[in-house]
Amino acid sequence: MNAIVQAAQALPAMDGSQGLEEQQQYLTFMLSGETYAISILRIKEIIQYGQLTEVPRMPDFIRGVINLRGAVVPVIDLSARFGKQPTAIGRRNCIIIIEVALGAETQSVGVMVDAVNAVMEIPASEIEPAPTFGTNIRADFIAGMGKINGKFVIILNIQHVLSMDDMAALATAGSAPSAELVQAG
């Protein structure tokens, strides 16, 4: 865990300077009634929630995989990733395809959200640093607090949220309880 946090600290330096000063466009989306934003730099595309194949024995936040033009892309349920209820499937559900750095390569990961709102400009002056506590998601997931129309939205540090090391570790741990479940049944 420590290693992840350390590695994570190295990243925002790059992300932060680019994301907060030069580039100020963010995509806002809804997740169980709350608004979040992510920098559009890493977003590849947004697709409608469609045919998804579940992968057995995986933790809740790994929703499954989809076929993105011949490539198999994992889909993460962001709400479950934040430790909340898994997203209920509705009419406006979307999957945001995000490129995540994995070592020297990048991997596409889908993020399932309730609804996508808009691409907004948030000037750097309107972004406050993340509070150390008080938010209901892990502090290292937050890149900053952006002010839109006088309201705060959480700008996510998507590289941390979708950290492969972190998620794979959880997936390994996640398969154990499901094994017990099988035993009972």
Added chain:
Amino acid sequence: MIPDEYLQTFVVECKELLEQMEEALLIVEQAEQDPEIINAIFRAAHTIKGSAGMFGLDPVVEFTHAAESVLDRVRSGEVAMTSVLAALFIEAHDHLKELIGHVAEGSHPAEATDNHGKTLIARLEAYLGETPAEQPGNSGSSDNSGEMPVIQTANVEREHSDAVVGTDLWHLSLRFGPEVFRNGMDPFSFVRCLASLGSIEELVTVIDAIPAAAQMDPESCYLGFEISFSSDADKLAIDSLFNFVRSDCFIRILPPRSKASEYQRLIQELPEQEMRLGEILVKCGTLTPEELDNILRLQSQHGDAPQRPIGEVLVEQQMVSSPVVEAALAKQQQVKDNKKSEASLIRVDAEKLDELINLVGELIIAGAGTNLIARRAGMAELMESTATLSRLVEDVRDSALALRMVQIGGTFNRFTRVVRDVSKELGKDIDLVISGGDTELDKTVVEKIGDPLTHLVRNSMDHGIEAAELRLARGKSAKGTLRLNAYHDAGSIVIEVSDDGGGLNKEKILNKAIERGLVAEGANLSDKEIYNLIFEAGFSTADAVSNLSGRGVGMDVVKRNIQALRGSVDLDSIEGQGSTIRIRLPLTLAIIDGFMVGVGNASYVIPLDMVVECVELNAWASDEGDGQYLNLRGEVLPYRRLRDHFVIDGDMVQRENVVVVRYGEHKAGLVVDKLMGEFQTVIKPLGKLFSSEKSIGGFTILGSGEVALIVDVPGLMGQIEHEREAGEVVPFTRSGVVMH
């Protein structure tokens, strides 16, 4: 500068040559005095030197030259190829390999490497029996062996005692043929090459052959050189520089202190006018004006002599003795033969191949989609045409995959060297027996199997095979035997490493495992389970940690590496008689024939190689309580519902089916809802996120665009086994031991 791609080709070729060289050296070391093998070593060294010279890689040229000179003497029978010398050459080979490695990386060798090279050169030169400073012309007398290099013999035993030209320099006359440029050669590179053997004292470029501008073809070469050259190299070494252009060029090499008559012949043979040539020779400093006069006088006396074949002239002149000519002819023949076999092979970038395989994969997915649409549309003609298409695509797939198949023999042969080195280090006498070298498997698998195999081989030699005294005491021959074997079995390739050593000591392993906390005390394990404990992390039974093995890292790494290739490893042992380690690997990693089954709404693909048969559950299941096994024609077949294992919701279907799968010696049933038939499956890797899930081997995309999961049968069976154990007593305190 030389383009990178050529340098790459050079490196690849050198590596191949070095491999051949190593192979030959190892045979020679076994006291085989086959001249053909010595020749092979010489040729390899010679080609490396030649190509390295063209790239201006001086350290390589310098080093190879020393090796080549000694080899040449071995070849001519002056120096015997003892095992000591062979061992020296193996060291030289290693050094050369390192040098080539540096070339490939574009780095410079460390000083230690350089020094090592110099030591090796010195050791090699000791075999030359002459100090390099001596002139080849008079070194004959200082060579006390009595047997002298052929060329020098020729010099000394010359019949005529006509005037000797007083220069200490070699004289080279080069006339490049018109095709030289078109054949991709650069005359200048030869000159540069030459400079690596000595120093060029004087060089006159002969441009007399250049025609008038109107007739001149810019792609033709009209150049010639007259070179006066100081070198300690022997004639063959200088001569061999020009192997690449010999066929269409005029090349004459006169050793120092050649007779005037030889110069006279040279002048006669050269296309330019006599006077002009004479002037050039004088300009080169090869001849003094008086000597030239002398020669030209000789020339006029013999003026009417008819031209004889050059070879004959050379032999008569004893410039080269007839064995040398024969050797040269034989060499030319071999070069031609090599070219023939090269013509049937194409070197292809592995990446291009991967790209092709990927495309074929996409093609299969697209084809499956078209098939589905055709069937839905119900057009007979369209269905027929897609059926033809699928058959062709299948063929394309097979041949594309076959492109990547390589024989495992190459990998096995590398172990000849490992066994030699390690047995020396250990002071054991061990024979390596290789069989099944022609078994083919995917290139990517071959590349990744080398390290684990090395480890297993070393381990067998270190811990498996006993010391000679102990072997004799146990009534075995003092010489240990290590076997490498490969064969195909049920869609996988099996690689066996076996030794006739002491075998594994069950007690010792069990005690160690209990001590290390790998196994609970009092656990009841079968022999096989005990043996396979050695693949656990942190396990080592060697009492003393040796340089080779015994540090307790290794066997678990071996197992992990093999599992990463979707393979498995297990071990058989008979105490006192030896042990066999069996590695089972899939043939290919990219595309497989799959058998599609449905459970709930999801589709799963089971590799077809693993499927033995399909039966209906109700017809065969035993009615004995909730026991999950059935009576398959008198055989007990345990089964497992995929629905339960994968925790899939949904209603149970009326008629469940059992897919009987086999993996190695194990058979089991997987209960599924629907059987959907065969399906060509392109394996998409799991990715980091899912790699921890052992029961799934990968994803694939169905014709409908849906993603299906590929069942990893060994992984799944391991999981089931593991859960069963977890439900009963807990024999292991840690997870990870997979038993079948």
